[in-house]
Amino acid sequence: MDLAIRTIKGSGTDPGNSAGGPAAPTWAPVPPTHVPIDLQRTPDDRFSGSCDLYSVEHNRITILSTDAAAHRLPSGYPLEKVVESDGSANYYERQELSSKCSRSWRKIIGRFLAVKMFGRVSDDSGNDPKIWILKEFPLHYTLWRHIKTADQRRSRQDVLLYGTTEVTNFASPYEFILHAEWLMKGKPYSPGPKPKPQCGCKYCSGRKQQVITQELRDLERDLIRYQHARTGNPSTQY
Ligand SMILES: [Zn+2]
Numbered sequence: 001m002d003l004a005i006r007t008i009k010g011s012g013t014d015p016g017n018s019a020g021g022p023a024a025p026t027w028a029p030v031p032p033t034h035v036p037i038d039l040q041r042t043p044d045d046r047f048s049g050s051c052d053l054y055s056v057e058h059n060r061i062t063i064l065s066t067d068a069a070a071h072r073l074p075s076g077y078p079l080e081k082v083v084e085s086d087g088s089a090n091y092y093e094r095q096e097l098s099s100k101c102s103r104s105w106r107k108i109i110g111r112f113l114a115v116k117m118f119g120r121v122s123d124d125s126g127n128d129p130k131i132w133i134l135k136e137f138p139l140h141y142t143l144w145r146h147i148k149t150a151d152q153r154r155s156r157q158d159v160l161l162y163g164t165t166e167v168t169n170f171a172s173p174y175e176f177i178l179h180a181e182w183l184m185k186g187k188p189y190s191p192g193p194k195p196k197p198q199c200g201c202k203y204c205s206g207r208k209q210q211v212i213t214q215e216l217r218d219l220e221r222d223l224i225r226y227q228h229a230r231t232g233n234p235s236t237q238y
Helices: 001-014 098-118 175-185 207-229
Strands: 048-051 052-055 058-064 090-095 144-153 154-162
Touching: 048 058, 058 175, 098 154, 098 175, 098 207, 154 207, 175 207
Parallel strands: none
Antiparallel strands: 048 052, 052 058, 090 144, 144 154
């Protein structure tokens, strides 16, 4: 575990060049204002712990910090189903917490937050109850499906996470992971007359999402390799 945590911290200090990009990174991470807590292993072999910024209950992460506001909703089209007389439609549909879509997003976000924040990996066997998940989105964040239908054969749907006051929205769970990490670390801002979020997400840092996603996957892979090396058992979760 100690080595795993050091691996994560070490990786976090050298971002930006893992995909063969330009030599000078455009984003420089800073120490978080909050040191990740030590989680306690529960009797059911999961993890729990809490601080003033987030809590973990049996691998279910709740982010107590937020940068969102209730009025930050989708705009431009109705927030309820409206179908025109010719069959076309263009509206947003709220994705409730219990929806398949919400759960899918929260599983991906929780999985990589566990890797980034705690050096833990979800069991990849699919239905294993030990998976890590974001229990709910931070306060005033809401998930929406934008449905655009021209006719029966031409339809487009995009799922978007709204609420943040820092950027417009997040268009995939992978886009939100590092912004969620920034929330969990106490929302540090750069010093100076024009403070900016010291956040590694695509929108705050200007980095390419492809690079960010690859870094996250590499980090998870290294963690799994380390754990397998420790236990000699690829099915064991640590
Ligand atoms: Zn961000």
